[in-house]
Amino acid sequence: xxxxxxxxxxxxxxxxxxxxxxxxxxxxxxxxxxxxxxxxxxxxxxxxxxxxxxxxxxxxxxxxxxxxxxxxxxxxxxxxxxxxxxxxxxxxxxxxxxxxxxxxxxxxxxxxxxxxxxxxxxxxxxxxxxxxxxxxxxxxxxxxxxxxxxxxxxxxxxxxxxxxxxxxxxxxxxxxxxxxxxxxxxxxxxxxxxxxxxxxxxxxxxxxxxxxxxxxxxxxxxxxxxxxxxxxxxxxxxxxxxxxxxxxxxxxxxxxxxxxxxxxxxxxxxxxxxxxxxxxxxxxxxxxxxxxxxxxxxxxxxxxxxxxxxxxxxxxxxxxxxxxxxxxxxxxxxxxxxxxxxxxxxxxxxxxxxxxxxxxxxxxxxxxxxxxxxxxxxxxxxxxxxxxxxxxxxxxxxxxxxxxxxxxxxxxxxxxxxxxxxxxxxxxxxxxxxxxxxxxxxxxxxxxxxxxxxxxxxxxxxxxxxxxxxxxxxxxxxxxxxxxxxxxxxxxxxxxxxxxxxxxxxxxxxxxxxxxxxxxxxxxxxxxxxxxxxxxxxxxxxxxxxxxxxxxxxxxxxxxxxxxxxxxxxxxxxxxxxxxxxxxxxxxxxxxxxxxxxxxxxxxxxxxxxxxxxxxxxxxxxxxxxxxxxxxxxxxxxxxxxxxxxxxxxxxxxxxxxxxxxxxxxxxxxxxxxxxxxxxxxxxxxxxxxxxxxxxxxxxxxxxxxxxxxxxxxxxxxxxxxxxxxxxxxxxxxxxxxxxxxxxxxxxxxxxxxxxxxxxxxxxxxxxxxxxxxxxxxxxxxxxxxxxxxxxxxxxxxxxxxxxxxxxxxxxxxxxxxxxxxxxxxxxxxxxxxxxxxxxxxxxxxxxxxxxxxxxxxxxxxxxxxxxxxxxxxxxxxxxxxxxxxxxxxxxxxxxxxxxxxxxxxxxxxxxxx
Numbered sequence: 031x032x033x034x035x036x037x038x039x040x041x042x043x044x045x046x047x048x049x050x051x052x053x054x055x056x057x058x059x060x061x062x063x064x065x066x067x068x069x070x071x072x073x074x075x076x077x078x079x080x081x082x083x084x085x086x087x088x089x090x091x092x093x094x095x096x097x098x099x100x101x102x103x104x105x106x107x108x109x110x111x112x113x114x115x116x117x118x119x120x121x122x123x124x125x126x127x128x129x130x131x132x133x134x135x136x137x138x139x140x141x142x143x144x145x146x147x148x149x150x151x152x153x154x155x156x157x158x159x160x161x162x163x164x165x166x167x168x169x170x171x172x173x174x175x176x177x178x179x180x181x182x183x184x185x186x187x188x189x190x191x192x193x194x195x196x197x198x199x200x201x202x203x204x205x206x207x208x209x210x211x212x213x214x215x216x217x218x219x220x221x222x223x224x225x226x227x228x229x230x231x232x233x234x235x236x237x238x239x240x241x242x243x244x245x246x247x248x249x250x251x252x253x254x255x256x257x258x259x260x261x262x263x264x265x266x267x268x269x270x271x272x273x274x275x276x277x278x279x280x281x282x283x284x285x286x287x288x289x290x291x292x293x294x295x296x297x298x299x300x301x302x303x304x305x306x307x308x309x310x311x312x313x314x315x316x317x318x319x320x321x322x323x324x325x326x327x328x329x330x331x332x333x334x335x336x337x338x339x340x341x342x343x344x345x346x347x348x349x350x351x352x353x354x355x356x357x358x359x360x361x362x363x364x365x366x367x368x369x370x371x372x373x374x375x376x377x378x379x380x381x382x383x384x385x386x387x388x389x390x391x392x393x394x395x396x397x398x399x400x401x402x403x404x405x406x407x408x409x410x411x412x413x414x415x416x417x418x419x420x421x422x423x424x425x426x427x428x429x430x431x432x433x434x435x436x437x438x439x440x441x442x443x444x445x446x447x448x449x450x451x452x453x454x455x456x457x458x459x460x461x462x463x464x465x466x467x468x469x470x471x472x473x474x475x476x477x478x479x480x481x482x483x484x485x486x487x488x489x490x491x492x493x494x495x496x497x498x499x500x501x502x503x504x505x506x507x508x509x510x511x512x513x514x515x516x517x518x519x520x521x522x523x524x525x526x527x528x529x530x531x532x533x534x535x536x537x538x539x540x541x542x543x544x545x546x547x548x549x550x551x552x553x554x555x556x557x558x559x560x561x562x563x564x565x566x567x568x569x570x571x572x573x574x575x576x577x578x579x580x581x582x583x584x585x586x587x588x589x590x591x592x593x594x595x596x597x598x599x600x601x602x603x604x605x606x607x608x609x610x611x612x613x614x615x616x617x618x619x620x621x622x623x624x625x626x627x628x629x630x631x632x633x634x635x636x637x638x639x640x641x642x643x644x645x646x647x648x649x650x651x652x653x654x655x656x657x658x659x660x661x662x663x664x665x666x667x668x669x670x671x672x673x674x675x676x677x678x679x680x681x682x683x684x685x686x687x688x689x690x691x692x693x694x695x696x697x698x699x700x701x702x703x704x705x706x707x708x709x710x711x712x713x714x715x716x717x718x719x720x721x722x723x724x725x726x727x728x729x730x731x732x733x734x735x736x737x738x739x740x741x742x743x744x745x746x747x748x749x750x751x752x753x754x755x756x757x758x759x760x761x762x763x764x765x766x767x768x769x770x771x772x773x774x775x776x777x778x779x780x781x782x783x784x785x786x787x788x789x790x791x792x793x794x795x796x797x798x799x800x801x802x803x804x805x806x807x808x809x810x811x812x813x814x815x816x817x818x819x820x821x822x823x824x825x826x827x828x829x830x831x832x833x834x835x836x837x838x839x840x841x842x843x844x845x846x847x848x849x850x851x852x853x854x855x856x857x858x859x860x861x862x863x864x865x866x867x868x869x870x871x872x873x874x875x876x877x878x879x880x881x882x883x884x885x886x887x888x889x890x891x892x893x894x895x896x897x898x899x900x901x902x903x904x905x906x907x908x909x910x911x912x913x914x915x916x917x918x919x920x921x922x923x924x925x926x927x928x929x930x931x932x933x934x935x936x937x938x939x940x941x942x943x944x
Contacts (some may be wrong), residue, residue, distance in 0.1 A: 033046075033306075034059075034305075037063060037065065038305060043066040043068060043288075044060055046067065046069055047071075047274050048071075048072060049074065057094045060093045061093050063317070064318060065093060065314060068324070069096050070097045070098055070274055070277045071274070072274040073274070076187060077213075078101075078184055078185075078212065079101050079214065080128040080130060093317060094342065096343040097277050098274070105372070107210070107212060109376050110376075110380060116144065118146075122182070122193065123151065123183075124189045153189075155189075159196050162202075168440070178202055178207060179203070179206060179207045179469070180209075181208075184213070187223075190213075194209075194228050204230070205229050205450075205713075207231070209231070209232055209233070210233045211234050212236075214236060215273055217270065221364060232353065233354075234351070235351055236352070237273060238348050287327050324338075333346075348370070350366065350369050351367045351369060394422070394717075395426070396425045396456045397453070397454035398445070399445055407478070407737060407741045408458050411477055411728070412458055428448055431444075431660070432444030433461055433622055434446025436466060444621070445710070449471045450712075456710065456717075457471070457710035458709050461707060462480050462623040463707070471713055472710070474709040474718055475725050476707060477709070478738070479706050481681075482605075482678070483677075483678065483679070483697045484602075484676065485683040485686065486614070514546075514549055517570065519546075520570055522545035525545070603698065605698065614673055616649070617649050617654075617657030617658040618649060618676070619658065619661060619678065623705075624678060628677075662678055666686055684742055685741055687748055688743065689748075695748070
């Protein structure tokens with residue numbers, strides 16, 4: 031209505047600063063009346079603009095020109111988000127914003143696979159935040175906090191300030207958040223206030239205008255001078271002006287130049303009174319000429335170059351991108367990260383510049399979990415980074431000695447919690463890279479691969495006192511013992527069935543006892559005394575000797591192996607074996623990555639492999655307090671001194687197993703997770719990229735491998751994966767290996783002493799008995815022959831002479847002798863002189879006598895008045911006395927003969943009989 035009133039008065043052009051709804055009506059009216067229309071889109075209460083979408087026809091009857099450039103928010107946001115490599119974020123917009131303005135952006139990020147959430151911010155922000163806390167559970171609130179780490183705010187500056195203040199005060203965001211605020215209307219005062227209220231990292235995107243470098247020329251636009259309150263960027267009035275007002279000023283300046291151009295060209299068309307109500311009202315005839323003059327003209331105003339393209343829009347627009355670094359301090363400085371325009375795109379880099387060797391003097395706070403001396407592979411890696419980059423560091427131990435896990439209230443404990451709360455700059459340990467940890471802290475590239483292993487104790491070597499029996503099985507020993515008895519019996523039977531003639535001088539009879547003793551002696555390679563002159567016995571013994579040779583050789587070889595190498599195999603060789611058994615309890619460190627990994631796998635109802643379910647039941651006994659430990663060192667000690675298996679990082683377990691002085695550990699190296707160890711830093715830390723770059727260089731030039739070889743040598747003193755306690759070189763045998771042999775010897779000594787006592791007791795008991803008549807008539811001629819022969823061969827000894835006094839001999843009853851002795855022929859003693867000390871009375875003390883006999887008709891016996899009835903004794907070769915085996919019933923006199931010299935050397939029958 032106001033526009034129609036103005037047309038009735040007569041106008042040359044129409045300038046409007048309105049919203050999109052009214053702009054469409056004015057466009058139709060201007061096109062109908064051929065009145066040039068310069069449209070300046072105004073935002074609502076500072077809310078970012080949305081495209082009006084004014085329709086333009088292909089004919090030359092469009093009289094509306096857009097002074098403000100098109101809305102490029104979609105293109106700018108997409109470029110910034112891509113530069114930051116965001117994959118998940120949330121967009122907050124106020125109630126005055128038309129969300130259709132970023133519909134193109136939402137379509138593009140959806141095609142790229144980004145996860146984007148939208149949330150409208152009401153005017154009462156405090157009520158909205160309170161509703162979130164009242165309606166969401168703790169788990170949902172924690173997930174919501176994680177979503178707020180990456181956010182885009184599309185709202186007016188005043189609403190953005192209030193929203194940031196509320197979420198910071200209610201602890202919905204942490205210092206690792208990164209927010210982007212985009213609005214063309216943000217001025218310098220708003221920027222400083224937003225930075226002061228926010229935490230974490232903040233990126234601000236706003237429209238900017240070029241400012242002449244020459245201060246004296248800033249207020250001059252051609253021949254026109256601009257007020258200093260408008261041209262000075264530092265003037266408070268200029269800073270608080272809306273951008274639409276700046277475009278209004280430049281639009282008026284542009285129309286003034288166009289009018290002036292018309293007057294100079296003398297192409298002025300008089301203004302006509304136009305009526306919007308009359309149907310027959312004709313459009314202004316000079317409208318097209320005036321429109322072309324405006325299009326061809328241009329002005330360098332407060333917003334820069336103001337000109338129009340073929341489509342009737344102003345293409346000149348520039349966006350400035352400001353940013354801050356992560357930090358806890360408020361009131362941080364803001365720096366310009368880059369700029370964007372539709373022609374050249376992004377000019378500059380939004381990512382932090384890589385630090386090279388410019389960390390000299392930087393002191394980093396580094397958190398560990400081990401209270402012991404700070405040494406190890408991770409410390410060596412940290413020293414290599416420090417030497418290359420030039421920074422220093424101070425180490426302290428995390429208060430709870432934990433790696434870090436999320437708590438019920440959304441916070442983190444342990445080493446990760448130290449980084450989240452900015453108490454530490456770096457966290458380094460056997461810290462695995464997990465998705466949950468990457469949500470709250472940054473990690474460098476992995477410097478070592480990660481896998482889960484199991485530490486077990488090798489079975490202790492048991493002391494077997496009878497290890498000497500180990501080479502053969504019990505059944506084999508029983509067979510050998512039975513074979514000894516059987517062969518001994520066979521040898522006796524073969525000799526008994528076909529007895530050979532006893533050789534002269536043979537002193538051993540082939541009894542069953544002696545046959546057994548001979549077989550046993552030959553088996554243990556000690557020889558024997560039993561004659562085996564029959565062919566059958568010799569064949570039997572030949573086979574037995576061959577058998578004994580093979581058995582003894584096999585026993586010797588196996589005994590050497592058993593005494594030098596002890597094999598103790600374990601039934602647990604994999605994680606599957608560990609999960610299936612229940613004899614050895616196992617566990618890990620509470621609230622660790624391994625604990626969480628087993629828990630998630632074990633509680634997953636769709637997990638096909640039951641291994642994790644079985645492991646979780648064992649680990650979670652008594653809510654995890656029974657089989658789990660609070661730190662890794664406690665688990666290692668529990669394995670060494672108890673019946674326990676420790677599930678932990680394979681690299682740590684391998685180091686423990688290699689450097690154990692007793693070599694009492696072995697590991698199971700099954701890999702159940704493909705991750706890695708990384709250095710943890712604060713979220714958004716500027717040191718992450720330079721640390722990662724240096725780690726890659728250490729890996730490429732081989733320095734990382736040298737550090738690994740230092741702590742995990744290939745040829746360590748202990749075998750990592752074998753449960754067999756073996757030595758590469760044969761060691762000296764100790765007393766434990768031969769304890770059984772000594773026990774056998776001791777048993778033999780004790781048994782011999784016991785038998786000796788039994789024999790002594792038996793002989794005494796037998797000596798007290800009255801001898802029977804049958805015993806008095808028996809004599810063992812073999813025993814007599816042995817004694818006589820041994821004495822007759824040594825006739826040079828003078829002590830064997832004895833006197834010619836008569837001695838008494840007891841007559842023998844031949845019928846009472848054994849058959850073999852009775853049938854033996856008695857040698858002829860004719861023409862023979864015998865020197866002997868065989869029979870002397872007990873009462874005779876003279877030690878030597880001479881016995882001579884003339885064998886004309888044998889020995890001559892005569893009557894003597896007196897004779898001895900007691901038992902006789904004979905002298906032994908050493909001069910002692912032995913009881914005579916001849917017991918006298920009656921005495922007969924012995925008639926000595928004159929001593930004659932006997933030539934014993936030519937007598938073939940010497941010593942065979944008496």
